[in-house]
Amino acid sequence: MSKIGIASDHAGYEMKEFLVGYLDAMGYEVLDFGTDSPESVDYPDFAHPLAEAVEKGEVALGVALCGSGEGMAITLNKHQGIRAGLCWDPEIATLIRRHNDANVIVFPARFITNDEAVQMLDAFFAAQFEGGRHANRIAKIPVSADK
Secondary structure, eight states: OOEEEEEEOGGGHHHHHHHHHHHHHTTOEEEEOOOOSSSOOOTHHHHHHHHHHHHTTSSSEEEEEESSSHHHHHHHTTSTTOOEEEOSSHHHHHHHHHTTOOSEEEEETTTSOHHHHHHHHHHHHHOOOOOTHHHHHHHTOSOOTTO
16 A cells, blocks of 8 residues: 555644544554644644645545645645645546646545545545646646746
8 A cells, every 4th residue: 555645734633643643543644744633833844745645646545634624735746746635525636647647636524424524535636637638738737937
């Protein structure tokens, strides 16, 4: 099984802890970037290390959580090698892998249940990038230094 990175802020802490246990039970090796409590923290402090681990190939895929999911998604997507998708249902989780070759799934922890997160995580891991016309689109995402 693959090594999975996970990170959250305080709003996603409880769900992150649940998902770490779920991933471990599924046989994944989990690299937990924190946070380590429900005490208030700043999500970029945890998003950046997760993004760097994905970019360096230290983890195969990433999972990120914060209250709305937006802060994590915005921060993660500042990294050129990251394609993070905010998910609300399993169909979106499947599509971000198939069409966008997403390498990080982001959850809005205040708006979904643990069971919904598991359903989306399973869909995300089961899906594969389709390539083809989608590969052409993915190639256009990075911003070059001369723009």
